[in-house]
Amino acid sequence: MQKFDISPASPGEPDAVALIHRHLSQMAAQSPEESCHALDGSGLEGPDVEFFLLRQNGKAIAMGALKTLDGGARELKSMHTLTEARGSGAGRAMLDFLLQRARSQGASGIYLETGSTDDFLPSRRLYGSLGFVECAPFSDYAEDPWSVFMHLDLRSAA
Numbered sequence: 001m002q003k004f005d006i007s008p009a010s011p012g013e014p015d016a017v018a019l020i021h022r023h024l025s026q027m028a029a030q031s032p033e034e035s036c037h038a039l040d041g042s043g044l045e046g047p048d049v050e051f052f053l054l055r056q057n058g059k060a061i062a063m064g065a066l067k068t069l070d071g072g073a074r075e076l077k078s079m080h081t082l083t084e085a086r087g088s089g090a091g092r093a094m095l096d097f098l099l100q101r102a103r104s105q106g107a108s109g110i111y112l113e114t115g116s117t118d119d120f121l122p123s124r125r126l127y128g129s130l131g132f133v134e135c136a137p138f139s140d141y142a143e144d145p146w147s148v149f150m151h152l153d154l155r156s157a158a
């Protein structure tokens with residue numbers, strides 16, 4: 001079993017900056033600019049966003065964030081695991097952590113936007129395995145063939 005440490009972080013700290021840069025570069029390579037909804041460091045600094053790093057043996061290998069939405073829901077943002085750490089369980093560990101965090105805050109549900117192409121299939125499978133289902137665009141999102149929107153109702157999820 002992998003040992004991971006997950007803790008709140010500042011998007012401006014060097015480990016976070018490096019992960020955010022890799023995430024934004026990957027998203028730009030996989031989707032047209034107008035369909036990239038990833039937040040940069042300044043977007044992750046907002047008062048309505050909680051940002052976390054997952055470390056293994058002291059090295060930051062994954063990140064994730066929760067953004068507060070109207071009505072008591074949260075949006076999953078900036079989920080990213082370094083390519084070389086994929087398959088290690090880090091992504092699932094971060095997602096489990098963020099879901100527990102949202103539950104502990106009394107969130108009604110979690111929404112997310114992810115890509116619709118095959119590049120994002122592993123992510124969609126991970127979300128689906130934890131009970132997320134496809135839904136209509138939420139918050140300020142609009143229909144986009146490059147996007148898949150998903151929701152997990154925390155009031156009914158175990």
